[in-house]
Amino acid sequence: MxxxxxxxxxxxxxxxxxxxxxxxxxxxxxxxxxxxxxxxxxxxxxxxxxxxxxxxxxxxxxxxxxxGLWDMHVHLEGADLIDDNKLLLPVFLAYGITTIRDCASDLGEQVLAWREEIKAGKLIGPVIFTAGRKLEGKNSIWKGDLEIENVTELNQMLDLLDKYKVDFVKITENTLGGDLFLKSVQAAHARGYKVSGHVPIDLTIGELHRAGYTSVEHASYLMRLGTDEEQIVADLRSGKTTKEHAGARYGAEFNQQAAIEKYAKLGKAGLFVCPTLIGGRQLAYLDETDHSRDPFLSYLTNKFVANYQWRIQRMGVQSPDQIKQRKDRYLQLRSQIPLIQQSGIKIIAGSDAAALNTYVYPAESLIQELEIFQEAGLTPLQILQSATMNGADYFGISDKTSTIxxxxxxxxxxxxxxxxxxxxxxxxxxxxxxxxxxxxRKALDEMLKVARERKIELDSSRER
Ligand SMILES: [Zn+2]
Structure with a gap:
């Protein structure tokens, strides 16, 4: 070129x-x-x-x-979508996204290889930080995770991640219980990793942070801070309440003032949060949005987009009441963003773009996320910080990058x-x-054109 x-x-x-x-x-x-x-x-x-x-x-x-912008939460995923993800790497650059944090996937080793190829200048794409594969419990719904059920297995998996030279450790809670989850956080932290992930129903966010949790992924978990989280967790552990009941209490007992006070404590303690609001919005407004002509679809193969159906099906047929509740929940969550910002909790902008996340388009969805932050009331400067220097701060490399x-x-x-x-x-x-x-601009347009052509090529090669 x-x-x-x-x-x-x-x-x-x-x-x-x-x-x-x-x-x-x-x-x-x-x-x-x-x-x-x-x-x-x-x-x-x-x-x-x-x-x-x-x-x-x-x-x-x-x-x-x-x-350059940072998308602090993406998944380059899908064992049968390697070429489909690869063609998107230059697209991130064309959107001004020069760094992405891959929060683990079934393509762990492939993403690690791309990280090195990009670093060596052999492949055009953003700087990649990756968790490789994530820790989970046995028989989770996620493909390609590292499933553990005791401390021995935990250490074996951390040895593997050491060998992979991952940039941080990601942990989720589909089948991983609170006890081993907490031990996982402690063990990964002790090895010097930043640790990120979800929040199990039987652990408090404060407890996780004290164990070495760097960031909570998805602000929806922070809504628990508006309830008597400690009591709910204690009731769960003592068997006084069920998981279903605890989940309902987290939803029903929200108190804004209590949340603000707890946000402040975690802000002071130095917690990061990656809100990822765009996915929830796309699902909440599915009933009034026609996505069939979204321009970004010209970069996504038919096989990639086929993955969108599972979340739509999982939501099932919804009553008007349920649709309204979903929208209300999204708006309530969005309303927390300025309060979280004021509390000192550091917001890292991330999209959760992934083949499995319906209409959360790679690259495009980070920009949409930033626009949501603006709708929520953050200033453009605060938003820029969340998508640049806060990412470097998360990795402790502010002295090297992300300011001019x-x-x-x-x-x-x-x-x-x-x-x-x-x-x-x-x-x-x-x-x-x-x-x-x-x-x-001409070079960026050329990169986008190449990506669109590659998509068409992949689609037609699969039809044959
Ligand atoms: Zn994710």
Whole structure:
């Protein structure tokens, strides 16, 4: 692609650009000098242009430079969807998403291989952080998880994840009981991992955090904080109440003030949460949305989209009452976002895009998630932080990436509009810089075209 300037061929200078400092929302007008995949200096055109070939000086008049976006919750999944997922990797870049956190799947080893290929410049895609495969209990509903039923098996699986060199550990609770779940968190934390996942019905969020939990995936679990969570968990453990009853109490006994107080405690303790609201919204509004003409479907193979049916079927035929309840629950959850933000709990933006998550399109759904945050009342700056520097903060690498400063990784996105005025500006991607390559709009459009063609090719090869 001749229209891709390679920063490694020499330095690249973006000048006349509005640099957005996501730390505080300041906009600095100036020039950014990039050398390979690093930001070398920020300053004036006059002092930085020496030695930069004219073709590598890019006039960014009227444009806004932000750190590349992070989608902190995706699943590249489906043992029979390897090519289908692979074609989407450049699509993330075209959407301005330069980093993704893969929260485990049945393609664990494949995703680890893609992580290395992208790092080595052999494959075009975002930086990948991955959990590989997740810990679960025996006979869970999830495919390809690491199922354990005692501490010996737990340690064996953690040995395996060590060998894989995963970036964090993911744990879910479909069949994994609270006791072994908590031990899993402690053991993974003791090995130095960030630990993320769901919240079992018989553990409190505080307990998990004290055991070393870094983030709760899905804000819906935080709604428990509006109830007497400790009491409900104690009643469960002593056999005074059933799981079904406990679940109902978590729903029915919500008190907003109690929730705010507990959010504050966890905020102070340093918990992260990845809300993933878009999936719930897509399901809640299925009755009034026609998805059949969604433009993103042109990137998804028929085989990929076939997976969408299971959640639709699982919801079954719903009465108007049930449909309304689902919408109410979504809106209540959305209303918690500004309260969570104020509490100091760090929000990491993530979509939960996955073949198994109905109409939660890769890449597109992160942008929709950010738009939901705006509807919920977060400021564009808070939203940008959730999708950039909070991700680096989660992994403890804020000194290396996700803000625009000398010495940081040059994972950058140039926008045609100011995202601090309206977060929808992140849809106006002009160019993307990552892995030492500068992709202008023409290059990004070409990548999208290649992805659409690949989808058609895969579909027709399977019809034969
Ligand atoms: Zn997920």
């Amino acid at each position: 001749s229209f891709v300037a390679t920063a490694q061929d020499g330095s690249l200078l973006l000048y006349n650009v509005n640099i957005i400092h996501v730390e505080d929302g300041a906009i600095q007008r100036g020039a950014v000098l990039i050398d390979g995949n690093k930001i070398k200096a920020i300053g004036d055109y006059q002092e930085l242009n020496h030695g930069v070939a004219a073709v590598n000086r890019i006039d960014c008049q009227g444009k806004y430079l932000i750190p 400063a000398a010495g940081k990784n040059a994972d950058l996105v140039l926008l045609d509009q100011n995202p601090l005025e309206n977060i929808e500006a992140v849809r106006k991607v002009n160019s993307v810089l990552t892995h030492g390559k500068f992709y202008n």
